Amino acid sequence: MSTPVLQVERLYMAYRRPEGWLEVLRDLSFQVAEGEFVTVIGPSGCGKTTLLRLIAGLIRPVSGQILLRGNPVFQPSREVGFVFQQPALLPWRTALENVALPLEVDGCSRKEALQKARALLRWVGLEGFENAYPTHLSGGMAQRVALARALIHDPSILLLDEPFGSLDALTRETLARELARLWEERRLTVLMVTHSVSEAVFLADRVLVLTPRPTTLAAEVPVSLPRPRDATLLEEPAFIALVREVRERLNWAQRSGSVTQTPNLWYNPPDNRANLVGTVSNATLESDRRTSGAVLPGYRD
Amino acid sequence: MKTTYISRILVVGISMLAFFGLWEGVVWLGGYPPFILPSPGQVVQRLGVLLADGSLWRHMGVTVGEILAGLALGTVVATALGYLLAHFPIAERLLSPYIIASQSVPVVAVAPLLVIWFGPGLLSKILVCALVVFFPILVNTIVGVRSVEPELRDLMRMLEANRWKTFWFLEVPAALPVLLSGLKIGATLSVIGAVVGEFVASNQGLGYLIKQGQQLYDTPLVFVGIGMLIALAQALYGTVALAERFLLRGHSIHTKEVR
Numbered sequence: 001m002s003t004p005v006l007q008v009e010r011l012y013m014a015y016r017r018p019e020g021w022l023e024v025l026r027d028l029s030f031q032v033a034e035g036e037f038v039t040v041i042g043p044s045g046c047g048k049t050t051l052l053r054l055i056a057g058l059i060r061p062v063s064g065q066i067l068l069r070g071n072p073v074f075q076p077s078r079e080v081g082f083v084f085q086q087p088a089l090l091p092w093r094t095a096l097e098n099v100a101l102p103l104e105v106d107g108c109s110r111k112e113a114l115q116k117a118r119a120l121l122r123w124v125g126l127e128g129f130e131n132a133y134p135t136h137l138s139g140g141m142a143q144r145v146a147l148a149r150a151l152i153h154d155p156s157i158l159l160l161d162e163p164f165g166s167l168d169a170l171t172r173e174t175l176a177r178e179l180a181r182l183w184e185e186r187r188l189t190v191l192m193v194t195h196s197v198s199e200a201v202f203l204a205d206r207v208l209v210l211t212p213r214p215t216t217l218a219a220e221v222p223v224s225l226p227r228p229r230d231a232t233l234l235e236e237p238a239f240i241a242l243v244r245e246v247r248e249r250l251n252w253a254q255r256s257g258s259v260t261q262t263p264n265l266w267y268n269p270p271d272n273r274a275n276l277v278g279t280v281s282n283a284t285l286e287s288d289r290r291t292s293g294a295v296l297p298g299y300r301d
Numbered sequence: 302m303k304t305t306y307i308s309r310i311l312v313v314g315i316s317m318l319a320f321f322g323l324w325e326g327v328v329w330l331g332g333y334p335p336f337i338l339p340s341p342g343q344v345v346q347r348l349g350v351l352l353a354d355g356s357l358w359r360h361m362g363v364t365v366g367e368i369l370a371g372l373a374l375g376t377v378v379a380t381a382l383g384y385l386l387a388h389f390p391i392a393e394r395l396l397s398p399y400i401i402a403s404q405s406v407p408v409v410a411v412a413p414l415l416v417i418w419f420g421p422g423l424l425s426k427i428l429v430c431a432l433v434v435f436f437p438i439l440v441n442t443i444v445g446v447r448s449v450e451p452e453l454r455d456l457m458r459m460l461e462a463n464r465w466k467t468f469w470f471l472e473v474p475a476a477l478p479v480l481l482s483g484l485k486i487g488a489t490l491s492v493i494g495a496v497v498g499e500f501v502a503s504n505q506g507l508g509y510l511i512k513q514g515q516q517l518y519d520t521p522l523v524f525v526g527i528g529m530l531i532a533l534a535q536a537l538y539g540t541v542a543l544a545e546r547f548l549l550r551g552h553s554i555h556t557k558e559v560r
């Protein structure tokens with residue numbers, strides 16, 4: 001197999017806080033292959049946004065490596081399409097102009113940029129809303145615009161940070177189905193954070209389950225449900241079983257807080273990671289001995 | 302839509318008519334001599350004389366020139382400095398005591414100093430004007446640039462936008478509403494600045510006319526000067542408001558809903 005689009009290797013991350021260092025990620029490793037849809041699920045505040053921002057090159061890790069098509073990430077690049085938790089549209093630009101923004105920033109002619117943007121906007125189902133300003137768009141529509149904008153560069157990987165997080169349940173489901181359809185059409189490489197277990201399973205080829213802080217991988221759950229996926233899948237036993245499995249993994253992770261204590265009953269990690277898991281266990285044991293567990297020993301000021 | 306516009310003009314017209322009627326009435330009832338309180342008719346008459354000999358246009362031209370130059374100078378310096386201060390908090394901490402001190406001294410007190418340094422000509426008035434305009438625009442620039450949401454900055458970074466492109470595509474449009482409201486304040490203040498400068502030392506301009514009217518007890522002349530200044534301030538404010546309407550077409554929809 002060719003090299004993965006994204007390799008995250010032994011990532012450590014901590015934030016400096018007035019009371020000391022807040023350890024967020026601890027020895028997190030995983031990969032995303034070309035054309036794969038990977039969802040990330042984890043407890044609230046465990047560092048999912050931090051992870052995506054690290055991959056995007058917006059912030060630098062304490063240690064560890066992030067490789068994008070084999071090249072280390074040092075700074076933000078157009079190779080990565082990012083849809084933030086909030087749509088982050090420019091309020092003075094219409095939907096169409098917002099989608100065209102990346103090309104205009106590149107120095108493309110406005111006409112050419114708008115033309116490409118128009119096609120993308122139609123593709124995400126917003127034909128007829130080209131000239132609407134963001135305040136006149138619903139939350140779901142705004143996220144579609146943000147999605148179209150993130151895709152206009154044909155990025156190597158698309159990072160989605162709870163893109164449906166602020167939407168109502170119904171819109172959420174519609175958009176998830178929509179996203180599944182779009183992905184099936186284009187075979188994008190996607191890494192998406194969500195806090196909905198069924199959404200994570202519905203969309204993914206693989207679900208990454210994270211532990212609470214300091215965060216590492218609790219489990220990887222492959223999802224080999226048939227595609228194309230639609231609403232009927234939600235009732236299928238295979239789907240329901242997977243949702244239950246992911247939920248149990250998540251609960252397990254939340255209770256025990258570490259990968260090594262999770263029994264590997266359902267899942268065997270790939271061979272190349274076997275030795276990594278060993279290192280994680282040492283780190284975790286150390287953290288259990290400390291009461292706070294949030295402050296790196298050498299980093300206190 | 303159209304009817305409200307017409308009715309608004311009607312209301313303003315009626316109120317102005319009532320104002321001048323009242324004024325005329327007070328003069329008539331009180332029997333005041335023109336050097337105490339001239340009637341509107343006498344003021345208009347004086348205006349006619351000034352228009353006829355062309356002196357009004359000359360003096361007004363001088364004042365308008367000072368205002369525009371001062372406004373431009375103040376705006377350019379204030380926005381440039383404001384942008385820097387917004388991006389470099391250290392610079393802000395370093396300079397803000399001086400900036401605030403410069404603001405706590407009334408312009409009227411500084412104007413004589415500027416006349417001593419830069420002579421009684423146009424330059425000193427332009428500087429007084431710029432000084433008055435400077436602070437509101439500086440503050441609004443800083444607020445405007447700082448108001449840019451961090452997520453939008455992240456977005457620009459993801460697009461590999463350099464400083465100039467972030468400035469052009471993000472900071473300028475984002476800061477524009479706040480900047481323009483600063484400019485509106487600045488525009489009205491600039492009229493004050495010019496007149497203060499002219500009061501201190503001058504031989505032309507609307508401020509000079511008013512001062513001359515005072516010395517000669519030519520009160521109608523004072524009123525003409527005041528009327529012209531009001532008209533000037535209104536025109537300036539209106540111009541900026543119009544520019545605002547035009548520049549913030551997309552914004553206005555945004556801000557209307559946010560409020």
Ligand SMILES: Nc1ncnc2c1ncn2[C@@H]1O[C@H](COP(=O)(O)OP(=O)(O)OP(=O)(O)O)[C@@H](O)[C@H]1O
Pocket residue numbers: 015016017022024043044045046047048049050051
């Ligand atoms: N810039 C920062 N400085 C200090 N602490 C931060 C910073 N950003 C995030 N944190 C902290 O790091 C932890 C992880 O934050 P992060 O936003 O990555 O979590 P998350 O999993 O995305 O949370 P959520 O589920 O709420 O979206 C949180 O405790 C947060 O308070």
Ligand SMILES: [Mg+2]
Pocket residue numbers: 048049050085161
């Ligand atoms: Mg988050």
